[in-house]
Amino acid sequence: MNQKQNKPLHLSHAGPKLLDMPLLNKSSAFSEKERLAFNLEGLLPPRYETIDQQRERAYMQYQACTTDMAKHIFLRDIQDTNETLFFRLITEHIKEMMPIIYTPTVGEACEKFSDIYRSARGLFIAHHQQDRIDTILHNATKRNIKVIVVTDGERILGLGDQGVGGMGIPIGKLSLYTVCGGISPANTLPIMLDVGTNNPALLEDPMYMGCRHPRISQAEYDVFVDKFMQAVRRRWPKALIQFEDFAQTNATPILDRYRDSYCCFNDDIQGTAAVAVATLLAACKVKGVAASTQPLVIVGGGSAGCGIAAQWVRSIQAEGLSEEAARAKVYVIDRDGLITTRATNLQGFQQAVAQDLADFDGWNGDYAPGLLEVINSVKPGILLGVSSCAGLFSEEVVKAMHQHTAQPVILPLSNPSRCVEATPEDIYTWTKGEAIVACGSPFADVELNGRTLPVSQCNNSYIFPGIGLAVVSCKARRVTNNMLMASSLALAEASPLAIHGKGALLPPLSGIKLLSVEIAKRVAMAAIADGVAPVRSEEEIQMCIEATQWQPEYREYRRVAS
Ligand SMILES: NC(=O)C1=CN([C@@H]2O[C@H](COP(=O)(O)OP(=O)(O)OC[C@H]3O[C@@H](n4cnc5c(N)ncnc54)[C@H](O)[C@@H]3O)[C@@H](O)[C@H]2O)C=CC1
Numbered sequence: 001m002n003q004k005q006n007k008p009l010h011l012s013h014a015g016p017k018l019l020d021m022p023l024l025n026k027s028s029a030f031s032e033k034e035r036l037a038f039n040l041e042g043l044l045p046p047r048y049e050t051i052d053q054q055r056e057r058a059y060m061q062y063q064a065c066t067t068d069m070a071k072h073i074f075l076r077d078i079q080d081t082n083e084t085l086f087f088r089l090i091t092e093h094i095k096e097m098m099p100i101i102y103t104p105t106v107g108e109a110c111e112k113f114s115d116i117y118r119s120a121r122g123l124f125i126a127h128h129q130q131d132r133i134d135t136i137l138h139n140a141t142k143r144n145i146k147v148i149v150v151t152d153g154e155r156i157l158g159l160g161d162q163g164v165g166g167m168g169i170p171i172g173k174l175s176l177y178t179v180c181g182g183i184s185p186a187n188t189l190p191i192m193l194d195v196g197t198n199n200p201a202l203l204e205d206p207m208y209m210g211c212r213h214p215r216i217s218q219a220e221y222d223v224f225v226d227k228f229m230q231a232v233r234r235r236w237p238k239a240l241i242q243f244e245d246f247a248q249t250n251a252t253p254i255l256d257r258y259r260d261s262y263c264c265f266n267d268d269i270q271g272t273a274a275v276a277v278a279t280l281l282a283a284c285k286v287k288g289v290a291a292s293t294q295p296l297v298i299v300g301g302g303s304a305g306c307g308i309a310a311q312w313v314r315s316i317q318a319e320g321l322s323e324e325a326a327r328a329k330v331y332v333i334d335r336d337g338l339i340t341t342r343a344t345n346l347q348g349f350q351q352a353v354a355q356d357l358a359d360f361d362g363w364n365g366d367y368a369p370g371l372l373e374v375i376n377s378v379k380p381g382i383l384l385g386v387s388s389c390a391g392l393f394s395e396e397v398v399k400a401m402h403q404h405t406a407q408p409v410i411l412p413l414s415n416p417s418r419c420v421e422a423t424p425e426d427i428y429t430w431t432k433g434e435a436i437v438a439c440g441s442p443f444a445d446v447e448l449n450g451r452t453l454p455v456s457q458c459n460n461s462y463i464f465p466g467i468g469l470a471v472v473s474c475k476a477r478r479v480t481n482n483m484l485m486a487s488s489l490a491l492a493e494a495s496p497l498a499i500h501g502k503g504a505l506l507p508p509l510s511g512i513k514l515l516s517v518e519i520a521k522r523v524a525m526a527a528i529a530d531g532v533a534p535v536r537s538e539e540e541i542q543m544c545i546e547a548t549q550w551q552p553e554y555r556e557y558r559r560v561a562s
């Protein structure tokens, strides 16, 4: 426990009200002295329990749930009743429960949000409330907010517009800020900006709990988001704001608008880029090749794909390539094929990844080359998918990769599991176990010809908890490209396969909290070097991080007069 948690907490709340406060509730773990002091006598069964006894019971109940959705609902219920117990349980069973509170099950939970809704969490801010945002922020049940994850629900994983149901994502991401990064749940706030939905099934669903109208116009939207950002600045001027699962048309423009004036980042653009670059650097080390020698093909030229391209270019420039030469190594393919300078329908952020067809060796067609044509022409070492298009990496595509490269790196990163471009089992089978594979959602290890082939989960969840921990503990004012690159390097250096020549490409989830500390230290140093955080020594950074990290332990309570 950090020093603060070791000290008794002085409270004026008492009686049933205390049991209804998820951040403070200890349930059967209230001691005799506390039950007397807080008027809890008779409200609980007589036996006093430790948090681990409570955890054992909760795990028994969890195991009795017969579907992943039932398990998700069960865990969310605990979270809404007793946050300390929730985090104790998840921490103890992280590998088993992360797929339940995060991808893939959180995707289904967003789709069924209104059907499974139980109790209030976070803030819902609807467009028609745009002049009362300050009041709404003051209504939050938590006061000292340091990390906000906000969505408008328009691009939830690869599942499209989920309207108000998108709230499942900020809730899940913030749970990981605590489990993986050690940020206290008292300091986190999920926010859903309800600007309507263009999902016809939701608009017609009698259970749908969001605003029942199509998404508002772009002009209204921009004003609304701006009012939200300004209100957050007034209420919590130092909070880190993570933009999550915004649609392509809004994700980059919002980031560009606020990144220099707010402490914010877009997880799908920047967090994904950081984890993908880390994974690719580790894979290149495993292959024994310089990253700058490996042509990279990215399928899905949206927020994630173009974000990855941009950070990969910066990363291989560090190996001595000019920006032009680095860009020439990255091929981004969208629905209409390779993104080229000839395309007339590109979004602003896609222009930086456009290839000049004149440089495209051997190409004579009058249309943009497709995936197989690019692979056969470029002979890439790496293929990465962020298209949300299940099965896009067909046997022919994967075998073409393998034909040109003995050990192809193939990363189907789309979420949730059902959107994956190819399953790891298929990729390993088609490449005789020679590919290096990682996916966005969790997949079981693959057994092939007597070998066990591990499948790492290349997900931004490796990155954002460490970024958050660095920002909160070292008081960073911005999230810079160098901070993101620092997180990539720290993660790449922790790759078991790259270090030991065996094991998984990315570190195990069991050590994620320690890994987040390592990532946070490197990120904090980059923040200091960039002049966006107060200068501190490495020792001081370590102390700040330790003092910030919250543990799922109960504190002693002492009663004070209200
Ligand atoms: N593993 C991870 O950590 C992360 C994974 N993702 C996943 O990546 C996917 C994309 O996310 P965003 O880039 O934010 O979405 P986006 O909507 O901005 O981009 C998706 C792009 O894929 C393109 N696309 C669709 N079908 C295609 C096809 N058949 N061939 C080529 N391109 C095609 C679309 O035109 C679009 O430009 C989602 O499934 C998301 O869950 C996103 C962020 C993090």
Ligand SMILES: CC(=O)C(=O)O
Binding pocket: 156, 157, 158, 245, 267, 268, 414, 415, 440, 459, 460, 461
């Ligand atoms: C992981 C994540 O952020 C996504 O799939 O959108």
Ligand SMILES: [Mg+2]
Binding pocket: 157, 244, 245, 267, 268
């Ligand atoms: Mg996301």
